[in-house]
Amino acid sequence: MSAYTVFLMTLWLSLFVIWIFSGEQFLDLMFAMPNAGPIDDVVLTGVVGLEEARASWGAPDLFRMLRDALHGLTGLGG
Amino acid sequence: MVFPTLQFILFFAVVLAVNTALMPPADRAEGGWRQGGRKAFLIAASYVFYAAWDWRFCLLMAGVSLVAWIGGGAARHPDRGRLARALSITLLLGVLAVFKYFGFFLLSLQQLLDGTALARDLGWMRIVLPVGISFYTFQAISYVMDASRGDVPPRRNPFDVALYISFFPQLVAGPIVRAKDFLPQIDRPYPVDAAMRAGAVVLILSGLFKKMVVANYLSVLLVDPVFAFPQGQGQLEAAVAVLGYGIQIYCDFSGYSDIAIGIALLLGYRFNRNFNQPYRAVGLSDFWRRWHISLSSWIRDYLYIPLGGNRGGPLRRIAVVMTTMTLAGFWHGAGWPFLIWGALHGVGLVVDRLVRSLRAVRPLRLLAMPATLLFVLALWIPFRAGTIETAGAVVAALTRAQGAAPVALSPQIWTLIALGLAMNWLPLAWRDRTERGVAAIPAAGQALLLAAGTLLCFALAQDGTAPFIYFQF
Numbered sequence: 001m002s003a004y005t006v007f008l009m010t011l012w013l014s015l016f017v018i019w020i021f022s023g024e025q026f027l028d029l030m031f032a033m034p035n036a037g038p039i040d041d042v043v044l045t046g047v048v049g050l051e052e053a054r055a056s057w058g059a060p061d062l063f064r065m066l067r068d069a070l071h072g073l074t075g076l077g078g
Numbered sequence: 079m080v081f082p083t084l085q086f087i088l089f090f091a092v093v094l095a096v097n098t099a100l101m102p103p104a105d106r107a108e109g110g111w112r113q114g115g116r117k118a119f120l121i122a123a124s125y126v127f128y129a130a131w132d133w134r135f136c137l138l139m140a141g142v143s144l145v146a147w148i149g150g151g152a153a154r155h156p157d158r159g160r161l162a163r164a165l166s167i168t169l170l171l172g173v174l175a176v177f178k179y180f181g182f183f184l185l186s187l188q189q190l191l192d193g194t195a196l197a198r199d200l201g202w203m204r205i206v207l208p209v210g211i212s213f214y215t216f217q218a219i220s221y222v223m224d225a226s227r228g229d230v231p232p233r234r235n236p237f238d239v240a241l242y243i244s245f246f247p248q249l250v251a252g253p254i255v256r257a258k259d260f261l262p263q264i265d266r267p268y269p270v271d272a273a274m275r276a277g278a279v280v281l282i283l284s285g286l287f288k289k290m291v292v293a294n295y296l297s298v299l300l301v302d303p304v305f306a307f308p309q310g311q312g313q314l315e316a317a318v319a320v321l322g323y324g325i326q327i328y329c330d331f332s333g334y335s336d337i338a339i340g341i342a343l344l345l346g347y348r349f350n351r352n353f354n355q356p357y358r359a360v361g362l363s364d365f366w367r368r369w370h371i372s373l374s375s376w377i378r379d380y381l382y383i384p385l386g387g388n389r390g391g392p393l394r395r396i397a398v399v400m401t402t403m404t405l406a407g408f409w410h411g412a413g414w415p416f417l418i419w420g421a422l423h424g425v426g427l428v429v430d431r432l433v434r435s436l437r438a439v440r441p442l443r444l445l446a447m448p449a450t451l452l453f454v455l456a457l458w459i460p461f462r463a464g465t466i467e468t469a470g471a472v473v474a475a476l477t478r479a480q481g482a483a484p485v486a487l488s489p490q491i492w493t494l495i496a497l498g499l500a501m502n503w504l505p506l507a508w509r510d511r512t513e514r515g516v517a518a519i520p521a522a523g524q525a526l527l528l529a530a531g532t533l534l535c536f537a538l539a540q541d542g543t544a545p546f547i548y549f550q551f
Contacts, residue, residue: 003271003272003275003520003521004098004269004270004271004275004521005098006520006521006522006525007275007521007522007524007525008094008095008098008525010521010522010525010526010529011091011094011525011528011529012091012095014525014526014529014530015087015091015529018529018533025084026084029084029085063533063536063537066533066534066537067536067537067538070534070537070538071538074490074538075488075489075490076291076295076490076538076540077538077539077540077541
């Protein structure tokens with residue numbers, strides 16, 4: 001496997017892990033996106049299914065905790 | 079679709095994976111279905127990226143690409159080459175004029191007619207400004223000019239030109255990539271090695287930090303409140319806000335350029351640097367060699383030199399500089415403050431030439447950098463103000479000892495200013511050393527660094543998405 005493939009696969013894996021521990025950010029984003037026309041329902045059904053699976057694993061929203069900590073520490077964001 | 083959003087990250091993750099699958103194996107020559115497939119895929123991805131604003135803009139971009147392809151293809155014709163070049167460039171400039179400047183002329187006409195019997199509300203005639211039109215129109219002109227000068231062979235395949243004009247990393251806010259630099263890369267992108275990945279990681283992370291942290295927070299905490307209510311500010315708040323805007327626009331725009339260059343590197347394409355520590359400039363001509371380099375060099379090669387450049391007597395040269403810079407100001411925005419900004423930069427460049435010999439005197443040479451910085455910062459006032467009235471109110475605040483309702487200059491603001499100045503002043507050797515350090519990390523570590531750094535920038539950023547300043551141009 002080339003170094004670049006390893007780089008890409010690690011990026012994808014990181015994205016997956018970040019999604020697991022980022023609460024409902026992804027769901028919010030998908031609902032905020034422009035209507036995808038004929039495939040909109042399919043996309044949203046898929047996303048909701050994924051989000052239900054993620055929620056059933058009970059992963060904490062680490063992103064929100066990190067965000068609150070950084071904002072509290074720097075005095076920014078509020 | 080804006081770079082620092084989850085939406086773009088998902089989009090780019092898919093594009094990166096498919097682009098990589100369509101790259102030729104390292105031991106095989108480029109060509110065949112992979113090459114065609116990659117070009118078609120990148121064009122499709124770029125149009126999806128652009129359609130996220132408004133799908134109708136895609137028709138305009140396709141039209142611009144078609145005009146450029148026809149004009150560039152015919153530009154070397156022995157009989158009709160000059161005519162083809164003139165027609166295509168007139169058409170391209172006409173598109174820019176209609177979409178970008180029609181509203182300005184309409185507003186000026188309405189103001190002229192107000193108070194007369196001919197007064198009309200002409201607002202219904204205004205046209206929506208397609209995002210990035212100034213950038214991709216200039217790239218289209220670059221292709222026609224480069225083809226006509228023989229700097230780049232005209233492309234038979236219209237999709238090559240379409241990809242050059244629509245390539246999404248630089249589509250909406252530059253850098254303005256030259257045809258002669260980009261087109262050869264379409265046929266043979268660079269294999270993405272450790273050094274390219276390292277360059278991409280460092281550029282993307284520095285760009286995200288500049289934009290999401292420094293620029294956005296300076297805008298919200300300092301610049302926007304001061305420029306929204308300059309009447310309530312004293313000279314300290316106004317002066318810090320002007321400095322803050324200088325840092326904001328630098329971090330906003332150079333941040334965008336860094337991210338654009340970084341994501342192009344990950345796709346196998348190299349763009350030239352667009353900023354080179356502009357606030358370290360010793361003189362205004364030096365500033366323009368460091369600020370938005372792709373635009374300044376475009377203007378030099380396709381406007382300043384054809385207009386006469388350094389040829390002719392002093393008066394002619396002054397006229398050429400003034401015309402060039404006023405048009406450069408007008409390129410930035412259709413409005414009087416931008417025209418004034420450009421014209422004053424023209425005056426500054428003329429004075430810069432006159433006093434250049436004085437820089438040989440050591441005490442005066444030491445003053446060159448602060449004097450240039452002060453001049454550039456002062457001219458950001460009309461640029462940011464948007465109207466002459468607001469610019470006047472900010473200048474008035476600079477002469478007022480104390481304001482009635484000044485913005486609180488919090489420690490966060492001073493920290494952001496220090497960070498912004500550091501991003502401009504840190505030695506370039508440090509960044510090179512950082513890139514070499516990142517290049518030595520295994521590929522998985524580079525990816526983790528990119529993911530973790532991006533996550534931290536997103537976590538530190540404020541809620542919502544702030545568009546880049548240069549999108550409006």
